[in-house]
Structures are given as structure tokens and as C-alpha cells.
Amino acid sequence: MGDTGNERNAGNERNAGNERTAGHPLVRLSETDSTNAHLRRLLEQEDLPPGGVVMADRQTAGRGRQGRGWVTVPGRSLAASVLLAPPPLPRPSRLTVLAAVAVCRALDHLGATGITIKWPNDLMRADRKIGGLLVERVQHGDGPPLYVLGIGLNLALQPGDLPPELANCAGDAGLQADGRLRERLLEALLPELDAALAELGCPGDEQRGAEYQRRSWLRGRQVELNVGGERLATRIEDVSPDGDLVLTDGRLLAGETVELAEVEGLPRAR
Numbered sequence: 001m002g003d004t005g006n007e008r009n010a011g012n013e014r015n016a017g018n019e020r021t022a023g024h025p026l027v028r029l030s031e032t033d034s035t036n037a038h039l040r041r042l043l044e045q046e047d048l049p050p051g052g053v054v055m056a057d058r059q060t061a062g063r064g065r066q067g068r069g070w071v072t073v074p075g076r077s078l079a080a081s082v083l084l085a086p087p088p089l090p091r092p093s094r095l096t097v098l099a100a101v102a103v104c105r106a107l108d109h110l111g112a113t114g115i116t117i118k119w120p121n122d123l124m125r126a127d128r129k130i131g132g133l134l135v136e137r138v139q140h141g142d143g144p145p146l147y148v149l150g151i152g153l154n155l156a157l158q159p160g161d162l163p164p165e166l167a168n169c170a171g172d173a174g175l176q177a178d179g180r181l182r183e184r185l186l187e188a189l190l191p192e193l194d195a196a197l198a199e200l201g202c203p204g205d206e207q208r209g210a211e212y213q214r215r216s217w218l219r220g221r222q223v224e225l226n227v228g229g230e231r232l233a234t235r236i237e238d239v240s241p242d243g244d245l246v247l248t249d250g251r252l253l254a255g256e257t258v259e260l261a262e263v264e265g266l267p268r269a270r
Helices: 003-011 035-044 094-109 181-198 203-214
Strands: 019-021 024-032 053-059 077-084 115-118 122-125 128-138 146-154 222-227 230-239 245-247 258-263
Touching: 019 181, 024 035, 035 053, 035 077, 035 128, 035 146, 053 181, 077 181, 094 115, 094 122, 094 128, 094 146, 094 181, 094 203, 146 181, 181 203, 203 230
Parallel strands: 024 053
Antiparallel strands: 019 024, 053 077, 077 146, 115 122, 122 128, 128 146, 222 230, 222 258, 230 245
């Protein structure tokens, strides 16, 4: 978006980061293009430190992996981004593994049930997508890289909330809407993220990898993958704790080298 959009976004800030949630600076917006983009602008202006959170009621250009759009329902969906400064990661994809588990645990804390992870970064309830994560690496100054974690989650939808083209494939976490549902989720999520980064390489880190594997929605499903520019039809035997795909023929495909193109039997957006 151009300067006009940026000015509108700035005018919609309800605070200047003076509010805090779970010890993290929080910037609330009534509307923005995307919380990831808004957070990056604040970072460029030195207006948000690592650990800072941007949350918006509505996004006009919310997106997920590969540029796919994401619809935010004001008050009943969470659209937020967190600026993370992790210690050195064994692999960049590790952050997606840890963030997905943190979100699942936070949803469990609020009473959601049956939340699984559709490799690599989508959250599912039954066979409906309830949300997703987007991790973007940013270089700020001469220091180590920072990461922007974008989180989009449908928490408590009502009939008619979603556009018709998404009604057959999207869902929600099955929670009850109240005036602080999004805040309560952040209050549960941010300590989980803090602990995940603090425990990298420790037993807690291994447990999170095992949980990522255990919550895998993709296990046993017939899929089509994009691998090295070619389409591969196969069945997923498992997803590893590191976020790699294990195929029925025993091959292990590194998560960074493959894209999920299609899942047999899964409804798609119309």
C-alpha cells in the first residue's frame, strides 16, 4: 500500500505501545493492511522492540504463505504479529514448529479441543482450516536477524461470517466469544512463545518437536507435492519433529525444499 494507507494505519493505533500483555508491548489497531506489514513499519521507525505485538480488528490485505489471502472477522478472529529475537536456530523452519505448538497449547488452555497442525503452518479442527502462521525474517541494522510471526485464527465464528467461497473449507476453534477472547489467547500464547525460545536445545524443545509430530493432521493422507519444480503424488507416512515429511517409500523430504500442492479429499476454497 502507498503512503495514504500507511497514514490511515497510523491513525488507527489505539495506543503507542504503552499497553502490555503478558509482559509484551502491545499496539492495538482498528484496521491495517496486515499486522506483519504494520509491525515491519514500526520496526523501521524504531517504535517497537523485540517481543512487541501488533493486533488488529480488521486487515484489508491479510495473507498467509505463498501470498494467499486471509479474512479476519472483527471480534471473533485474532489477527496479530509478534516480533521475535530468537537465539541462533538450528534451522529457520524450527521457528514455525515452535510457534505452531505454542498456538495449539494456548488454544487448549482456553478450552479448544481437537486442534491439529496441517504441515507446515496451518491450524485445523477436523477437516477445516481455522488459522495459520506466517514467519518472515527481517534484518534490522547490523545485529542478528529478527523474525515477524504473523498469526491469523478464527476463534468463534457465527453463521455468515465467512464469504461463500470459504464456507466449505474454513472453520473456527469452537470457542465462545466474549469481550476479551483475543486478549486471553495472547495472554496464554506469549508465555508459551517465550518458553519455547528460552528452551531451545533443552528437553522442553524436544517435547515440542514431539508434540508437533503428534498433532500432525497430514499423517496418512494422499497428497501432491511440488518438489524441485516437479509434481509428486504420494502418501505422507509421518511428519518429523523437525518439520520434515516422511513418505511411504521411506524418503525424508526437508521441509524447506517442498511445497504442499493438494490434499486428496480436502475441500478447497471456491
